[in-house]
Amino acid sequence: MTGCELCNPKRETEWIDNLPAGFDFNVFRCRAHHEFMIVSKHHGEWEPHERELAEMLRDILFPGKAIRWEQLSIGDHPHVHVVGT
Numbered sequence: 001m002t003g004c005e006l007c008n009p010k011r012e013t014e015w016i017d018n019l020p021a022g023f024d025f026n027v028f029r030c031r032a033h034h035e036f037m038i039v040s041k042h043h044g045e046w047e048p049h050e051r052e053l054a055e056m057l058r059d060i061l062f063p064g065k066a067i068r069w070e071q072l073s074i075g076d077h078p079h080v081h082v083v084g085t
């Protein structure tokens with residue numbers, strides 16, 4: 001979606017590239033909250049199993065950290081913050 005900063009993220013912050021195979025997310029540090037986000041690549045609701053994938057990715061990249069499921073700034077683009085990253 002044009003103008004959505006989660007659809008077209010500027011690479012202004014720290015990114016984690018080369019995610020393990022099967023994880024189709026963008027992972028980068030939120031400019032507003034300074035925590036890493038796991039960002040889905042579509043709008044609307046989370047897809048089935050996508051939440052579990054996000055938790056699996058959290059376990060790989062940020063073991064022991066909690067996910068904040070509340071979507072703060074952009075409510076209709078599925079994304080989460082990883083607390084304390």
Ligand SMILES: [Zn+2]
Pocket residue numbers: 001004005006007008042043077
């Ligand atoms: Zn978007």
Ligand SMILES: [Zn+2]
Pocket residue numbers: 030031032033034072073081
């Ligand atoms: Zn944020």
